[in-house]
Amino acid sequence: DAKTTQPTSMDCAEGRAANLPCNHSTISGNEYVYWYRQIHSQGPQYIIHGLKNNETNEMASLIITEDRKSSTLILPHATLRDTAVYYCIVRVAGAGNMLTFGGGTRLMVKP
């Protein structure tokens, strides 16, 4: 799986959009970009994934650059409960492939 680079930590004001960047310059054509998060002391939680088109669900939006070398996870209206470590993972989808977690970004949402 391709390697990803994320900032170690970020702050965001409550109610504002949180934009979390991820670089994956060595991504292959068949690799998807996945985002998971881990709220303190809980198991990781799936957020969203995409191949090349932008994606949106009830939790977040995923913007992938045209060259697919980077992406941004957007939490449109961050709340205190969004404080967590966010992991960007690049991998081939399907076949029960395992997730390889990096260090992630620790997002702190502040009142």
Next chain:
Amino acid sequence: DTAVSQTPKYLVTQMGNDKSIKCEQNLGHDTMYWYKQDSKKFLKIMFSYNNKELIINETVPNRFSPKSPDKAHLNLHINSLELGDSAVYFCASSQVRGASDTQYFGPGTRLTVL
């Protein structure tokens, strides 16, 4: 309803003991996993298992062994526990549907070896 459950939530034991952590999923998934999160908070895959194949991370000591009595369960057995085995262990499951194989994680089991 809990999708992926683990027991126990906390496990404290002495070095050299043998212990098991149980995992059950009620999602009907065909693949289950075990991950380890150490004190530095790095999450590492240990095993991936479905009814056809066991994939082992080569760095996992053979003291660790997954056992699956049926499709809904993947238990983790650990022999001769060592201090370095202290960590939080997460079970997960997934079902491949086209390009989507979202993994659902359990709440974790915090293992402390004294």
